[in-house]
Amino acid sequence: MTHQLKKIDDYRWELPQSGAMNVPGMIYTSAALQKTKDINEPVQQVANVASLPGILKASLAMPDMHWGYGFPIGGVAAFDWENGVISPGGVGYDINCGVRLASTHLVEGDIKDRLEDLVNALYQNTPTGVGSTGSVTLSYSEEKKVLKQGSRWALRQGFGVDNDIERTEDSGCMPNADPDLISKRALERGKKQLGTLGSGNHFLEVGVVDEIFLPETARVFGLFEGQVTLMLHTGSRGFGYQVCDDFLAIMTKHVHKLGINLPDRQLACAMIQSDMGRRYYNAMACAANYAWANRQILLHQARETFQRALNISPRALGMNMVYDVCHNIAKKEEHVINGKKQTVCVHRKGATRSFPPGHQSICSEYRDTGQPVIIPGDMGTASYVMVGTEEAMDETFGSTCHGAGRVLSRKAAKKKSRGRAINRELEDKGILVRWTGRSTLAEEMPDAYKDISQVVDVVDGAGISKKVARLRPIAVVKG
Amino acid sequence: MNYKLIDHTADFGIHVFGLNPKDLFINAASAMFEQIAESEDKSWEKKHDIKISGADWPDLMVNWLRELLFLWSARQMLIKDIDISSITETGLAAVLAYDAYHPDNHILKSEIKAVTYHQIQVKESSTGWEAKIIFDV
Numbered sequence: 001m002t003h004q005l006k007k008i009d010d011y012r013w014e015l016p017q018s019g020a021m022n023v024p025g026m027i028y029t030s031a032a033l034q035k036t037k038d039i040n041e042p043v044q045q046v047a048n049v050a051s052l053p054g055i056l057k058a059s060l061a062m063p064d065m066h067w068g069y070g071f072p073i074g075g076v077a078a079f080d081w082e083n084g085v086i087s088p089g090g091v092g093y094d095i096n097c098g099v100r101l102a103s104t105h106l107v108e109g110d111i112k113d114r115l116e117d118l119v120n121a122l123y124q125n126t127p128t129g130v131g132s133t134g135s136v137t138l139s140y141s142e143e144k145k146v147l148k149q150g151s152r153w154a155l156r157q158g159f160g161v162d163n164d165i166e167r168t169e170d171s172g173c174m175p176n177a178d179p180d181l182i183s184k185r186a187l188e189r190g191k192k193q194l195g196t197l198g199s200g201n202h203f204l205e206v207g208v209v210d211e212i213f214l215p216e217t218a219r220v221f222g223l224f225e226g227q228v229t230l231m232l233h234t235g236s237r238g239f240g241y242q243v244c245d246d247f248l249a250i251m252t253k254h255v256h257k258l259g260i261n262l263p264d265r266q267l268a269c270a271m272i273q274s275d276m277g278r279r280y281y282n283a284m285a286c287a288a289n290y291a292w293a294n295r296q297i298l299l300h301q302a303r304e305t306f307q308r309a310l311n312i313s314p315r316a317l318g319m320n321m322v323y324d325v326c327h328n329i330a331k332k333e334e335h336v337i338n339g340k341k342q343t344v345c346v347h348r349k350g351a352t353r354s355f356p357p358g359h360q361s362i363c364s365e366y367r368d369t370g371q372p373v374i375i376p377g378d379m380g381t382a383s384y385v386m387v388g389t390e391e392a393m394d395e396t397f398g399s400t401c402h403g404a405g406r407v408l409s410r411k412a413a414k415k416k417s418r419g420r421a422i423n424r425e426l427e428d429k430g431i432l433v434r435w436t437g438r439s440t441l442a443e444e445m446p447d448a449y450k451d452i453s454q455v456v457d458v459v460d461g462a463g464i465s466k467k468v469a470r471l472r473p474i475a476v477v478k479g
Numbered sequence: 480m481n482y483k484l485i486d487h488t489a490d491f492g493i494h495v496f497g498l499n500p501k502d503l504f505i506n507a508a509s510a511m512f513e514q515i516a517e518s519e520d521k522s523w524e525k526k527h528d529i530k531i532s533g534a535d536w537p538d539l540m541v542n543w544l545r546e547l548l549f550l551w552s553a554r555q556m557l558i559k560d561i562d563i564s565s566i567t568e569t570g571l572a573a574v575l576a577y578d579a580y581h582p583d584n585h586i587l588k589s590e591i592k593a594v595t596y597h598q599i600q601v602k603e604s605s606t607g608w609e610a611k612i613i614f615d616v
Contacts (some may be wrong), residue, residue: 035486065490069615070599093615130590178576189553200616240550241615242590245545252596253534265537265596409486410589410616415599438586 003043011462015059017478020263021050026058028401030458033063035406036450042072047255048263049077053271054084056337056344060396062351064450066129066403068092073350077284079272081332085258086277087269088251088284090347091330093244095284096296098326099374100299101385103221104306105318106228108208108474114310117183117306118206119432119475121309121425125301126204127196128479129144131456134195136297143191143238149188154296155353165297166363167322169353169371174285174331181283181440183246188238190290195297196465198252199437199479202234205376207383214468217369217387221322223314223469230306230319231383231471232298233376235328236291237284239266243287281330281345288329295324322385327352327402331373335397337424344395354388354400354465362388373465377404377452380477383471384456391463399454400465404449410439418444426476435478444478482510482600490595492613496606499514501563503608504571507540508547511591512558512612515551518578525577527556534572536601540610543571544594547580555580574603575578 005013005027013034014023015074025046029039035465049071056078065074070089079085111118127134136157138146146153149174151165167170174275197204209227212218223229236243251268254276270276272322303319310317330347337344356361357370370388377383380403392398408416422441426433435441460467485492497503520552531546533539550556560576578584593615600611 065489069490069595069613130587185549185553241552242549245593248596249545250541252538265599268596406488409488411484411486412490437590438588 002040005043011458015046017050017432019421021047022055022068023050023058025050025061027061027065028458028462028464029063030454033450033454033458036231039212041067045070045072046075048267049075049090051263052079052085052087052256052267052269053260054080055092055126056080057341060399062401064401064403064456066405068327069346071349072385074401074405075349076347076396076447078344078346078397080124081345083271084272085269086281086330086345087267087347088244088247088270088280089266089268090349091244091284092328093242093351094235094328095240095287096326096449097328098291098295098324099231099233099376100295100324101322101372102230102299102319103322104228104230107226107317108228109227111310115432117479118306118309119434120306121423122204122302123434124220125305126298126477128199128477130199132193132196132198132479135301135463136195138191138194140187140191146178146181146194147286148177150292150298154293154300158198159297159300160334161345164299164321167321168292169326170323172296174288176282177289178282179286181279182243183284185247186239186242189242190237193237193239194290194294195301196237197232197234197296197298197479202479203379203476204230204232204298205379205473206230206475207473210382210472212468213469214387217468220366220369221372221385222320222466223322223385229471230302231374231376232295232302234298236287239290240287243283247283251276251309252394259297261422276370284330288326291326292324306378323374325352325374333398335393344367344369345399346399348399350402351399352402353398354392355398356388356390356393373400375403375452375456377448378449379473379476380431380446381430381452383473384459384467385469385470385471386456386465389463392465396464400459404452404455404472406448407450408448410443413445413448414439414442416447429472431479432475437479440478481506485613487613490575490613490616492611495610495612496608498607501566502554503610504540504543504563504566505561507544507610507612508558508561510569511544511547514589516557516580516587517593525579527575529575530570530572534569537596537599538567539569539571540601540612541596541599543595544612548591548594557585579602589616
């Protein structure tokens with residue numbers, strides 16, 4: 001079925017309500033982005049999500065949207081907390097996959113001569129690749145503490161400083177986490193993988209602040225032109241995949257109780273106010289907390305690696321957290337809908353929270369600016385730091401895009417890379433890269449992704465987050 | 480080759496063929512493990528018994544591959560040979576022969592995070608049986 005989109009302005013296209021849809025769809029995109037690939041499949045998924053019980057206002061998609069399983073990647077949907085559903089497919093397998101950015105006191109010139117040593121050391125000290133196991137060994141009882149405490153657990157073990165936690169979304173912990181709901185299988189997978197990066201699109205990247213768009217906000221975020229930064233992208237690893245899989249298996253068996261015809265089994269869901277719905281929400285929180293602890297440990301290890309490789313003190317390095325955002329999550333939040341304050345469950349699947357200045361969920365340091373939003377691009381181009389806005393609260397349940405979004409399949413990327421040395425091409429652009437998987441580099445080559453600046457220009461133009469700074473990669477470690 | 484890769488932007492899948500359900504389920508498992516790793520070693524000795532249940536053919540297929548993927552992801556078992564002793568629309572029993580993963584003997588190709596229900600198909604066709612399965616990678 002081909003859907004007709006109605007253009008509202010240069011950044012918004014509406015999918016009018018029809019058929020089983022309970023609300024319309026709203027797609028943030030541009031004419032140029034729509035030309036890059038066929039959007040019919042993700043648009044169908046936007047329509048499918050709109051048919052789920054209790055969805056409010058609109059089924060939304062961000063400009064980096066692409067075909068997912070069940071919900072589209074780049075999808076945002078809010079459901080009534082009392083009469084709506086929660087869906088594992090609306091969160092994704094990698095629960096609390098997210099991005100963390102840290103600034104430093106260094107400028108590019110300080111590390112230029114030692115960049116190779118630094119990237120080699122980062123590669124060596126960061127467990128990467130398929131099935132990599134971590135430097136942290138957990139007993140089952142200790143693992144349950146991780147699930148309950150999130151970043152705080154990592155801090156208690158000496159991985160990091162207080163400031164790291166304040167600058168993490170939700171302070172690195174969803175308090176509703178209940179480890180007793182977790183299967184033995186998930187615990188078994190989680191035990192060995194804490195402190196690992198994983199494979200695929202996960203990475204650790206040394207960058208340089210290339211351009212500042214909002215000087216005053218950048219200053220508050222601790223960013224200045226020429227500065228060296230560290231970014232890492234990973235999630236809850238096998239633990240989160242298992243939690244998602246466990247609940248999908250149970251929910252597909254019970255979904256007929258909702259009395260609706262699901263267009264796709266992957267949309268399996270449960271009423272939030274049901275035993276099943278509550279169990280998923282509280283188990284998902286465990287995976288979210290695992291992911292925050294994971295990123296906290298990786299940041300700490302990267303800090304130590306920087307100090308050793310460059311032979312400098314913690315003070316001279318000055319590696320401070322800018323922020324940590326999650327982009328695969330479902331959360332209980334308050335939003336104003338048609339002038340009325342409502343409690344909702346916002347699903348962000350490949351979308352980032354973008355809360356405005358003054359919001360009480362943001363740490364005091366950023367209360368006047370809005371929350372930092374971190375948008376990683378492909379490894380050869382750029383990443384962006386943006387800031388949350390009031391428009392996002394009004395329109396998108398406080399959400400914006402999460403990254404570049406793939407444009408080539410992995411197979412197509414491998415084909416396109418044939419006969420090319422992607423690492424050389426990157427090196428010629430001044431980017432050193434180290435990787436584990438045999439086909440990782442080809443699959444993750446810059447050509448495989450949409451142009452990040454086009455994606456960011458849409459959300460900036462629509463006003464659902466504003467550009468603060470652009471970062472240029474100089475060294476990348478991939479799984 | 481008794482399967483084709485389905486090429487999708489963010490994920491990939493397999494379109495598998497078999498003479499009958501037993502053949503189809505074995506081919507689907509082999510196809511999945513061909514995507515996970517390559518190995519030179521042919522001396523697998525270890526055996527593992529499993530029983531799987533499902534609501535219908537598609538559900539049984541997802542549960543089957545999901546179980547095998549768990550054995551790989553959590554226990555580093557690379558499945559090499561499968562003997563399905565019984566299979567119906569709602570259950571199967573099988574004996575698996577596997578290699579324990581070792582970096583010297585195996586080359587890992589791709590990480591499969593999960594077997595999805597997305598657009599899942601398992602059906603009888605004019606020439607036998609076929610299935611389409613999408614993986615999250």
